Amino acid sequence: MKVEILIYAYLAVCAAMTGFNIACIFLFRRNDRKLYERCGDYADVIRKQMHKDAIDEAHRSFLLKSLVHVKGLLAFERSLDILNREDSAALERYLGQLVPVFARLTLEYSRKNEVQAAYFPYLISRYGFFKGQDIPSINDVLFALLHSSGIYSRENALAAFYSIGNAAHVAQALEIVDRSGYYHHKKLITDGLMTFQGDCRELQEMLWARLDVYSVAMQTAILDYLRFSTGAFCERMLGLLSDHYDSEINFCAIRYFGKYRYEPAYPVLLGYLEHEDSARWEYAAIAAFSLAAYPSEQTVRALKAKLNSRSWFVRFNASQSLDKLGMEYVDVVDVFESNDRYAGEMMRYRLEQKKLRERELRHP
């Protein structure tokens, strides 16, 4: 009898789940239809306001009242997409007049659950609501989101800071993320900094000035950003090529000199090449890669010597750099004659690959 009760209980669960499935199908369809209709309504209302010199106060009140609800904000965002395609300049003028509305909404959304709270910073970054403005209440909300355990909240808040374009706030935001203790991939930081909408030079200087404040992981993200964005830090980067710094910092600096040729760094890079057989083989491998930016007979000699390195990566990078330096078979014939199998096979591969590239260029 007890088993039968259990069976009937499970059958009741079945019925409930079937009901849930059916309800979900209808609910999703209804929500999609409503969102579509509401989006059209917003687009009509905004279109009328967009072409006015100044938007109506009643319109501001309407937006404040309706955008407090996430469904309203979703429809509003979609309508902005449509209007952006129609007349982006007029839309930008229109949005510029809504700063007080968005400032109020930012505060409202900061009180919602984490997923919805992270949505508003996304809109700030997407449409540049507060670009070039310094509104303390908005900054506070965004700074608070950076303490969140959710990566999307932190990432959306950072994106909002990048779009607002205040260098000091970005530097402070990175410090908060760094100290939060939550993992934030350095690639997200580097790529995010590349989207900064303010004075990049100011940001670069500010980040450099505060470099010691950050952890090694954050420092490497910042140094990568500097490598991708400017060659103005050569002199200062040279100072990072010292044993006082973490090896990861040294690697960033070596890579920097692979992108921006800087003569004072050249002897240091050649020196690193000699680390190939020690525990510091990574220095040799990265230096071999960076030396491609320093064409000279000395570089070619040093790289050829490293083609027989015990480390696969040193050999690989040395051959790649020799290839980049334009070496042909006749230039490296001594490598093949040396009977060093490792050196020969690696260089042969590079030369064959070069032929392949040339052939593909001739017959695309």
Add this chain to the structure above:
Amino acid sequence: MTPGIFNDGAFEFIRAFLIGVEWFFTAYLVCYSTFLFISVIIGSAALYQKRQQEIFKNVLLKDHFIPISIIVPARNEEVTVTETVRSLLALEYPLFEIIVVDDGSVDGTAARLIETFGMQAIRRPVQRKVPCRPAEEIYEANAHGVLLTLIRKKNGGKADALNLGINACRYPYFICMDADSVLQYDSLSRIVKPVLEDENIVAVGGTVRPANNVTLEGGRVSRYRLPRNPLACMQVLEYARSFLASRILFDKFNGSLIISGAFGLFKKDAVVAVGGYDAATVGEDMELVVKLHDYCISNGLPYRMRYATDAICWSQVPEHLKDLCRQRRRWHLGLFQSMWKHRVMLGNPKFGAVSFISCFYYLFYELLSPFIEIFGIAAAVLAALAGLLDLPFMLLFFCAYAGFASVLTMTAFFARTQTIDLKIDPADALKAAVLSVAELTVLRFVLVWVRATAFIGYRKKKLRWDKTERKKIDLK
């Protein structure tokens, strides 16, 4: 008076035995049903939560790419291999390479690739990081800015081909996939997301969905219909249930024991550290995942394996029973080999939830389930012979179980389609409802027998690849 053909003593013994069997099966099925219920609820909730996150842009929006090597092991895949490579070249991802490892094909697999992509022979050194048979020939081409490599080697099995691919690949993360599968246009950017979110990721499993009767245009689904073939259709439902149910639940406590060989991303250093794929196992994909758990926990290394529900790979499922049986036999053997090889994990407190939830689930509800179910049928026959079979109750029990499981299957199917905005045709919804019952009442029992007899002659099949009849996926 003893009904049936047994004397008093035997009858009493059989009655006591059958009471024990009844209790065992009640507990077994209650546990399974509860597990299925919890996992489908948690799985559906996870998918709906993911949908909410997408709607409210709680996603990584920019192209934060991590370079990826895609390894495609192939043997006798001349029908599908060029289309597969073409579909990979159309992926929306900034930096990746493709390595096709031809494991001693006797058809025109290599010739097709060389001709189609204008590949050139090249003497490329390959660093031997994990054991494998050597490369015999290497070809390269630059296809639309993507480095395409073809490596030919002697037949050594899929695991051996994958190991050679690992040795040849140049990026820190690699994806293994089947040569008859197609990745959805955004699958790479979605499968790397967990890597950006968690520094301890060693592997990410993608979602495999049956591609039969699905039309893909530029890696996007342009038409979604259930397969016409009922066998393939039942597999669609089965995939929905198993991917949604156990994989999402196990993902919650880092307990996934399977990342499908059709689509998974791995951290190369971690795989090299455990010695790569085991060429002596037929279920090399499961063995690698179990081995990674074993290695990381035994060495006290922080690690995480994740399941990316939105990274989708479309793959042909068998449309003939013979092919399906062969595939399932291989899967079951692979399961046995992986569990036997890493039996130290079973019931070992050091391995925590991986041991006490994942391993025990796979032991009782996957590995031993065909034997338990055959035992149950035998017990029912014995009860009938002894005149102890309560037929109405048994039918009620069976119908309740079938109804319950088919409703959960439908829930999983709808959750998976609704949350990725696939529109279901009403006729397909009806078809799914009917076939979900058929899958549980007919196909399941066929596969029980197949799995129970999987061990017969398995030593002979060690290095064999599945010889499933290949059909082109509908790509436009």
